Structures are given as C-alpha cells and as structure tokens.
Amino acid sequence: NPRLNPTTSNPPTPPTDHRALAQKHELFITSPYSPGSPLLLPNGAYIFQKLQAFLRAQYPQFGFQEVITPTIYKKSLWEASGHWENYAEDMFSVQGRGATGTTENAQVGQDEEFGLKPMNCPGHCLLFRDEIKSYRDLPIRYADFSALHRNEVSGSLTGLTRVRRFHQDDAHIFCRPDQIQEEIDQTLKFVGMVYDNFGLGPYKLLLSTRPKDHFIGTVEEWDRAETQLKTVLDKSGRHWDLNEGDGAFYGPKIDIILKDSNGKEHQTATIQLDFQLPQRFDLQYQASPLELETGPAPQAAGSLDAANRRPVMIHRAIYGSLERFMALLIEHYAGKYPFWLSPRPAIILSLNQDEKVLEHVSHIKSVLSGLKAKRNPDKAGPLPLSATHLPIDTDTTARSLAAKIKHARAKKYNHIIVVGPKEVETEKMQLRLASQPNPEQAVHKLKQILPWQVNESDTT
C-alpha cells in the first residue's frame, strides 16, 4: 500500500546516497507501519552495535557511567521540565488503552497522560537528585543510549537522516561551576579521538553565547562560563567561530560542524551548558568550604539551602544521533568499511559441492568467525564476553565460480575466499580483496589469524 509509505515515494537518489548503499548492503528497511522508524536488518544492527560498543569502551576513561531510563514519563514530569509546553509539537503523547475512564481500584493519577521521551535530560535529573551529593562527588556523568521519539511531519521523513525515532550517544555531566573548563576540555578531546578514529573531518567549532534580552541566571555566571569555554577553545588548537548572542536562553553551547567528502556540512556533536534544568528540578549539592567562603549562593538559585549550590548541567553527544552518524559513515566509507565495522568482512566460496570442499569451507568459516569448531556441541561451554565474532558468510551453491564472485563483489564483501579441491589438499585458500580500504594491513591481519598459508590473488 504505497500511499501509506512516505519514504518510498521520494524521488530517486544519487548512487552515493546512504539509502542506495544501505539497500545494497541490506542495512535497514522502512515500512508504512512505522514512518520515521526504520527497521535495522542484521547488517545494520551490526554496524549500530559496533558504534555503540566502541563508545562504551571509551566511557570509563572519560568517567561516564551508563544508566538505563524509562521511555515514557507522566505528563507532570514534562510540565516540570518545560517540554510539555515548549516542545509540544515535537512530542508524542501516550495513554493506557485499558486504563482510561475510571478504573476500579486504580490509584490516584492512574489515568494521567504520559509523554514519549524526546530527550533523556529530565530522567537524568531524577537520578541525580535521588541522593544528596557532595561537592566531592562531582562531576557525575550519566550516559544513555535510549531510543528517543520526536514527531516530525511525515512528509519530511527519509532513510536514517530524517526520522521520528532515533538513539543518541547522550550524556549529561553534572558539575560545579569551577569544573566547566576541564569538562569541556575533556569532551573536545573525546570528540577528536572519535572522529580521528573514523577518519572524519575536518570539523569546526562554533561557540554560541548569551542572548541579548531573554536569558536565565546572572550575567556573572554567563561571563564566567563563557570565559571558560573560550579558554578551552583557544587551547584546542582547532579553528572556532563565535556566534555572538546565539546561545539558548538557558546556557551557551559549542556545536561541532563536520564537513563530509562532498563538502556538505553536518552538525553532529554538541556541547550545551544548562543553567535552567538544575533550577527547575531543584538540583543541589553540598558546597565546598571554598564555595561557602566566597559568599552567598547566586541570587538565581531560588529555594536553595544556604550550605548548598546548584550544579551546572552539560548536555553532550559525540556522534549525535547514531542513525544520522551511521548514514554519514555509510556515505563516507561507500562500502569500504574498516574491518572491525564491516557487516560483510568476508565470504567463502566453494568451487564445487564435494563433501570435502564443503567441510573445508565450514572449517575456515568457524576459524575466521572466531567460533571454535564445535567438536561436541552438546558440551560446548559459554563464550566469554570479550569474544570477538566476525560475521563470515559462505556461498556453497551450485552456481559457477564466476557468478559467485560477481555476486560477492556486488555485495561488497571485504574479502573473497575461494576453496576448491586443491585448497583442501594443501590446506590453503585463495584470497581476493574486494572492498578493503587498506589491503596490506588486512592481509597482514588475516595471516595472523589463520593457521595456514594465505595465497593472495591480486584481482581487485
């Protein structure tokens, strides 16, 4: 029923578009039943999870702790955060179908409306304020990969870039005002490390400062924060521009603008200071002796206890939307994924269908994929969490080798391995590199993994 499917009615796209490449690599599908919420096929989920795992592996050294927070919260939370009013158009509302009207034995508030979360911030504020924190406990850094929903008009939805449901590598840092500089410094280093790893760049930094008229907090607070941000930006050695007066009313921010291979600019990472939510959620920490000495709490603090201070909240994302970042990488690599990220690192083709050949194919597959050849599957123990598994495919159909190679090339496998009677006899294999960004390194790596000799055919 194509009239229900907004993503299939788009005009044809150039071949490098992430949607065309994604189709070739079987990364995701769209459905009229879930406009703006693509369904990730195994290959797409594989890339998604590698991106997630890569960032997770870096979190401890940067002091981030992951949390898992709800998808729906009562309307009253979104009213407290201001989203219900200010973000109304973008939000989805949720109601229990069995709990409308008066429910027998229902608790007060049973029938209250819920909001499907467009952001994680309010939930993280609830976590922060659960226990009274001391100035010594700060910074506290909560990371969260939750699914988020924002209600875009259906006509604008496309692929992985304009969606209604997405995941951010979201995190919130709760810190003392005097810790802002160090936190921003570390975050920019984190961004640099990640973008370097993917060979992305160059990117520029854009600082948006206090708006002229409408802002919360004191001018002194803003000045102090902005000075810290500028110091870090100067120190970063990267080009940065000033967007004077363009900050949100609740705090200054730094945007990271990435230029892709076509020269197109993308706003990916973002670092946003927030003086507002700590106030709305009445977040406090026990002030340090130094903070108590240097005078009373700032006036904007409202109901604050004299011995306490408000933390600053920093919203930050490095990938931004994982879906959008994936789209960017799909175009960036154009099928030549690095080995660790590739959903199709290798395929093994059988020259014929002899039993011995098929056995050798299966043996190579189990070695390359990282699974031990199961001698007694009934007694196989669990694999450790650190086990790496590569999704190695095989083609043992009766087609000709030429047809199989053509098919494997079309599917952009990084390596094509051919196994026939000669390979069985010599316990070797023929290797062709098809779509590998760094062939020499790949062969070197394979030679380390494999217990036998590799013959390279240079037929790329």
Add this chain to the structure above:
Amino acid sequence: NPRLNPTTSNPPTPPTDHRALAQKHELFITSPYSPGSPLLLPNGAYIFQKLQAFLRAQYPQFGFQEVITPTIYKKSLWEASGHWENYAEDMFSVQGRGATGTTENAQVGQDEEFGLKPMNCPGHCLLFRDEIKSYRDLPIRYADFSALHRNEVSGSLTGLTRVRRFHQDDAHIFCRPDQIQEEIDQTLKFVGMVYDNFGLGPYKLLLSTRPKDHFIGTVEEWDRAETQLKTVLDKSGRHWDLNEGDGAFYGPKIDIILKDSNGKEHQTATIQLDFQLPQRFDLQYQASPLELETGPAPQAAGSLDAANRRPVMIHRAIYGSLERFMALLIEHYAGKYPFWLSPRPAIILSLNQDEKVLEHVSHIKSVLSGLKAKRNPDKAGPLPLSATHLPIDTDTTARSLAAKIKHARAKKYNHIIVVGPKEVETEKMQLRLASQPNPEQAVHKLKQILPWQVNESDTT
C-alpha cells in the same frame, strides 16, 4: 508526593527481597513520574549490560542475528497482528501532539494512532517478508533486546518484577516444519548452558499441547509439531510434564519453570510455536523439491502460492524479562556476585591522605580497572572494543580505616584493598575478601592480574 508513587506504598519486605538488596547496592530507583518503569542507576545498568553482553556473546554459535526494530507502530499493524483487539487492555496508545486534527501538507494516515509495542513479533514478521526467502535460507533467527511496554494496573507494580516497561532477550525463529525438532533441541541446550552458568536450577519443563476446541491449523500439523517437541524433551534427559490441551490456540509451547533458593517457582524461559502470525502476515518461502513432491500446501495456508510454504514461527526467550531475571539473580546471589557480574568488585582504601599513598591508590585502581595509567592523556588512543573494564572504587576520605572497612562491607564490595605507607614502600597491598562466592579462585585471579605481591588478610 508519595500518593503518586505506587511502588513506595508497598508493605515492608523481608531482607532478601530484591528491592532491599538493590537499595543497598544502588541498583535502581523508582519514581512517581514513571510507575512501573524503574530507572537503573549505574550499578544496575552495569549488571543489565553484562547479562545482555553474555547472551550476545553466545548468539553467533546458535545462529541468532540481532535486529533493531521500532518502538511504535501504526494501529493498523496491531490490527493485522490481532493485538489491537485481543491485547487491548495491556497496550498503550500513542498520538502525535502536534499532528492531531488536519495537518497542512500531511500525508494520508498522518494522524493515525500508534501502539507502543508490547511484543516484537509483528516487527520481525515485517523483516522476514521484506525479501522472498528460499527453503535454503531457513531457519532465520532474529534476536531483539527492545524495550517493551505492557499496561499493568498501577497498584500491582513493584521493583523489577511487576513492571510496565521491560526488556526481553526476545527472538523469533522462522523455520520449515521439518526443522522444528532441531530448533527446539538447540534452544533447550542454550537454556541449559545459560542457567548452568549462573548456577540456577533445578528447573522443569512443561509441554502444553493442542486445545480441544479452538485452534488454528490442521490436526496433522499439530501432531507433527507435538511429536517433534516430545522427542526433544525425551532426549533432553530433564524431567518434563505434560499440560494436555493447555497450549495457546495458535501453537504448542514449552515453559521452563525455575525453582529458586526459597523453593519458589518462576516461569522464566519460554518456547512457543506459532502457526497464526505467519498466516496473518502472509509469510512464505519457496518450498524445497521434497516439500513440493509430498503434496499440496496444507489447507490452512489460505492465499499461499502453490510453489511456496508457510514457515513456522517460534517465539523464544531464555532469560525472559531481563528485569525479572535480574531480580531473581539479585536474590540468588544476595550480594555475592561472581566477579564478572559484580558492580562492586573491589574498593581501595587509603590508610591516610599522604600524597604517595594517594598516588599508589590511584595506580592500583588504574591497573585493576583495566585502564592503563594515562601518562599523556592528550595523546591517549581509543581502547579496543574487546577491552574489559572493572568498576574499581576508592575511598580516600579522612575517616578511620575501621570506619572505611565497615562502610565497604556494608556496600558488599567483593574485595577490600588497603593501601598505607608500608604498601607504598614495598609496592604491595593488603587484600580482604568480603563477599566473594569463591575466595580462592578470586585471589588466584587477582594474583595473575597484579604485577606485585598480594598479602591476604583472612578477616572475612
């Protein structure tokens, strides 16, 4: 506002209740803003993710491929699957707040209602039918850790066991009728491997068969499937009971009933055959020559092409709800988590606050946690995905050692490590085992990790 919070108004619970233990270990909190959706603190998220990672590490050897699917689907999908009608009371409905009424330039169906998914099955059917499958492609096994929502009455909500939002280690196997036996056999092996790993058990197996009156499919289909299930159960060597006629109208099932340390029974894993959804979603595969020989497609197949057959769908979960399984493990281990799962594997206490002592504490922490001591943090490269990180804590406050040890014991750290001037001088450390299920093994492991001598104090 306690009247809004159904989970805090419960009667006091015995000390081994997972809620009491979870509070001590800071695993999760509940909030009046999200009844039935607990917020997992870093320690709880840590356990959750280890459970997830453990299962993920096993998926390749059992042939499961992970997919990522939407949270909300249009009402029409749930009508197609039958959930909108048959599961109404348990479902949440979703609507765009900005897209109600007539939206300018809106597409047809723009304002349609959505359902918040209570199950992954319909989404996996969409993935299956995206491309025409051959009999050779089967079985296809999709795994999915998505958050699910079911609208329980708020009065019944408690901790991690009675919730509205949870995650399953959900998977659906699409296979040929003749593959049922092998798939069930493998699934029971998978269950055994996982439960053994956690030291859970004994458990019994319960087979529910065709109901007398109301069922779909032919008696022959049911008989063939049930015979395969019984064969596997007999072969399993485990005790199993028959629940005659107690199957769902859409297929027979096997429930796994686990007995906990208090003798209480829990239904955790489940394996459910389904002849219905493949029909509702018109799932087909190109039949094998053998299948075509053995006669026409079964009558129940409806609109089926003559050369095609319907796959059987198997719903299966091994943990069941991850939240409920966590609750079970929390009580099962009562704080004595195995090392790999423990959110508090070790704490390092400083005997005083001398600079050299604090440096040694920091050094031991970085070695034990798996992070290299950062000599030049500016040039630190990314850590590999396979890097293991342990959340090692420190206590360098000015309190007395006795007070610190008391505190660490209360928090159930598996290891307590004491560092003072003597340890700095000799480059050693004092180790106390506090809550370790297998102390000898733990010391052995630590000795392997640590580059220096370990002195054990037997003060457990």
